[in-house]
Amino acid sequence: MKQYDYLIVGSGLFGSTLAYRAQQIGKRCLVIDKRSHIGGNVYCESIEGINVHKYGAHIFHTSNKEVWNFVNSIVEFNRYTNSPVANYKGQLYNLPFNMNTFYQMWGVKTPEEAEGKLEEQRAEAKARMNGREPQNLEEQAQLLIGKDIYETLIKGYTEKQWGRECTELPAFIIKRLPVRMVFDNNYFNDKYQGIPVGGYNKLIEGLLDGTEVRLNTDFFSLGDWRDIAEKLVYTGPLDEYFNYKLGRLQYRTVSFETTVEDTANYQGNAVVNYTEREIPYTRVIEHKHFEMFGQEVYDCQKTVISKEYSTEWKPGMEPYYPVNDERNNNLAEQYRQLAAKERNVIFGGRLAEYKYYDMAPIIEHALTVQL
Ligand code: FDA
Numbered sequence: 001m002k003q004y005d006y007l008i009v010g011s012g013l014f015g016s017t018l019a020y021r022a023q024q025i026g027k028r029c030l031v032i033d034k035r036s037h038i039g040g041n042v043y044c045e046s047i048e049g050i051n052v053h054k055y056g057a058h059i060f061h062t063s064n065k066e067v068w069n070f071v072n073s074i075v076e077f078n079r080y081t082n083s084p085v086a087n088y089k090g091q092l093y094n095l096p097f098n099m100n101t102f103y104q105m106w107g108v109k110t111p112e113e114a115e116g117k118l119e120e121q122r123a124e125a126k127a128r129m130n131g132r133e134p135q136n137l138e139e140q141a142q143l144l145i146g147k148d149i150y151e152t153l154i155k156g157y158t159e160k161q162w163g164r165e166c167t168e169l170p171a172f173i174i175k176r177l178p179v180r181m182v183f184d185n186n187y188f189n190d191k192y193q194g195i196p197v198g199g200y201n202k203l204i205e206g207l208l209d210g211t212e213v214r215l216n217t218d219f220f221s222l223g224d225w226r227d228i229a230e231k232l233v234y235t236g237p238l239d240e241y242f243n244y245k246l247g248r249l250q251y252r253t254v255s256f257e258t259t260v261e262d263t264a265n266y267q268g269n270a271v272v273n274y275t276e277r278e279i280p281y282t283r284v285i286e287h288k289h290f291e292m293f294g295q296e297v298y299d300c301q302k303t304v305i306s307k308e309y310s311t312e313w314k315p316g317m318e319p320y321y322p323v324n325d326e327r328n329n330n331l332a333e334q335y336r337q338l339a340a341k342e343r344n345v346i347f348g349g350r351l352a353e354y355k356y357y358d359m360a361p362i363i364e365h366a367l368t369v370q371l
Pocket residue numbers: 009010011012013014015032033034035039040041042055056057058059060061217218219220235236237254320321348349350351357358359360362
């Protein structure tokens with residue numbers, strides 16, 4: 001008999017949830033991670049007593065009651081509700097686009113007035129295009145929402161994200177731009193959202209409680225896994241598993257500039273988007289607002305902020321978002337066909353499936369995959 005039933009590569013949410021399930025049914029698991037900490041991209045680093053989302057802001061949201069009950073059975077969640085604010089040339093606007101935004105933009109006070117203004121703006125955009133199909137993202141966005149909101153809240157932000165002019169980006173990137181005719185700044189439409197009380201590390205620690213974990217351990221330096229385990233759960237990059245033999249998959253990435261500020265409350269909100277092109281970062285995250293409310297904000301006298309910059313990805317950088325174009329989709333599909341032929345290996349998670357996943361769908365997948 002081999003030493004382990006499962007060797008699990010990666011202690012992110014997928015690997016940790018699978019380890020939890022396997023352990024519950026009495027399987028012997030070893031979780032390895034090449035990083036020096038558990039949790040993958042949801043890991044938080046404590047700075048000045050504040051949980052800092054080291055790999056980007058993470059807000060848990062779902063309408064799936066089973067997933068919500070599952071995570072709450074591991075750790076309690078707080079009442080954080082994501083309601084980002086946009087800063088355009090010093091003016092502030094609420095997001096997502098809702099009655100507050102329309103009031104701030106045009107002074108309109110009723111849904112009827114806001115609808116009228118939106119219709120007027122859309123009609124002007126249509127007239128400018130003279131009946132032809134939108135040729136690029138700029139034209140598409142203006143048809144959907146009009147010039148004012150496009151220029152103030154979409155143009156600069158999108159250009160920073162993609163590193164290209166909106167007139168050079170394809171129209172299909174924006175299919176819909178939802179608007180809300182109510183005064184509601186809650187970014188998500190999901191039934192449940194929040195942040196684990198005590199931070200994401202508590203969630204991961206709860207999932208891995210009782211499981212053997214080895215950090216700073218790269219799967220590719222281990223030798224043949226079949227010598228130690230019956231089955232493998234692999235959550236690392238799909239192309240790396242096959243030694244890039246068909247070519248490298250590409251990603252988009254984000255870089256963070258994190259600083260400690262000598263004030264208790266820097267921007268009054270967890271997320272502020274900077275929507276003008278001239279400011280090089282896209283967002284500023286003030287981490288304490290994910291977990292501290294009311295007086296707690298002031299009881300902690302310092303604050304930690306992260307400025308986010310969209311950065312072109314090169315091998316060696318953090319692979320964050322899969323690139324959804326023909327080349328990468330085709331290549332990923334070829335790798336998936338190879339993966340399907342691997343015996344006793346489960347490929348799961350955002351890297352091994354080369355797919356953008358929010359946290360809740362990752363957990364849903366890990367709860368349902370056949371062990
Ligand atoms: P994850 O990347 O977390 O874990 C994989 C692990 O495998 C890593 O720890 C890695 O070190 C390890 N590994 C890889 N190769 C290895 C090897 N060879 N040997 C050993 N270990 C290896 N979702 C959401 O619901 N709300 C949100 O607000 C956000 N925000 C957000 C911001 C940003 C910038 C990104 C990129 C993503 C989000 N997400 C999100 C998505 C969320 O991060 C994602 O769903 C989960 O982290 C995915 O968990 P995984 O376990 O799949 O991967």
